[in-house]
Amino acid sequence: MTKEIVTHTILKANGLRLEEVEDCVVQEIPLTVHYNREEIATLLCSPSQTEELTLGFLLNEGFIQTPNDVYELRQDPADHLVWVEGKPCLLQKELMSKRFVSACCGKSRASFCFANDVLMVKPLASTYSISLEEAYKYAGFLQNHLPLFQATGGVHSGGVGYQGEVVLTSYDIGRHNVFDKLNGSAFRSGIQLENHVIFFSGRVSSEILLKVAKMKVPILIARGAPTDMALSQATALNITVIGFAREQRLNIYTCPERVIV
Known part of the structure; x- marks a missing residue:
């Protein structure tokens, strides 16, 4: 992770007091x-x-x-x-x-x-489902395994899960890049994503939803909020969107039949 971080000398304000410190900044x-x-x-x-x-x-x-x-x-x-x-x-x-x-x-x-x-984008036919506890597990992974974010506050992260296990991870300054990296990693490893879950640290826009659809992943779990266009696309493309995911709470927006209590 060291090559991802550079240090800058900055002035940090605390009330009316200024202090010169070294700060970690993510590399781009x-x-x-x-x-x-x-x-x-x-x-x-x-x-x-x-x-x-x-x-x-x-x-x-x-x-x-x-x-x-x-x-x-x-x-x-x-x-x-x-x-x-x-x-x-x-x-x-x-x-x-x-x-x-x-x-x-x-x-x-x-x-x-x-x-x-x-x-490239067609409605998904996948009947893959996950338990609510599994969804919480992926949300917890996002919350607890973000060392670069904790050091810099400057990256998005994501992963691919299967049957409760994390099989791929990525992080990047760009939220779109996170999905491209996951797709490229799966491509290289010969992993077919039709029966997998993607979990992601950011919000779900229509562009993000299209990335997921192109990857043929039926379930997306995000820490952030979805947009209305993303949800309209998810409904049309038969993709389950879960937002505001934390360790023990989340919102299921579309295709809820894939989440089993």
């Missing part, structure tokens, strides 16, 4: 992604799991679909560059023009604005 880097020699996007992110972030981003944007679509992945860590050679994507230019992707706000688009969203 621009990661520029190339696919088949074309510059696709620059992602503002934390400098961890950058290969997983790249793969998850390409998955969620429709450039790749299976491990066989990726021929080679290489990085230049010093200059924060990554190159992926893969299966030719006929809609590459239409799917993505070169752009700068903000860590905190994503692409700020209306629901199903892009054609690839409509093509």
Whole structure:
């Protein structure tokens, strides 16, 4: 975790008293992604799991679909560059023009604005369910396993759970990046996410809900609040959304039949 943190000398105020102290600040880097020699996007992110972030981003944007679509992945860590050679994507230019992707706000688009969203997102047929105690366990993990957040206050975190066990985790300054990293990690590990749970430290916007839908995960547990558009999408896509999740309390907003007391 040390490479994720830098220290800055700051002035800390306590009432009318100022004190010079060393403060921990989370690191942020621009990661520029190339696919088949074309510059696709620059992602503002934390400098961890950058290969997983790249793969998850390409998955969620429709450039790749299976491990066989990726021929080679290489990085230049010093200059924060990554190159992926893969299966030719006929809609590459239409799917993505070169752009700068903000860590905190994503692409700020209306629901199903892009054609690839409509093509990639379908209602889920999963009947997977979890117990209420299992949901509380994942919420507790978020609350108790956030060392980088506790040190800096500057990151989101998330994980993938299965039958009460945490199988994948990620963290990043960008909430969208958390989901791309989880998706990329599952992709690399050969984990099919249809019967899994995602838990997340932030709020649930429509963009976050679309990430979950593209990953085909039927249950999302978040510490934050959902938006009305996210809940409308969740209902249409048959995704269970749980918000305001703490160790012994939570709100079930959509598809409650997947949570068993």
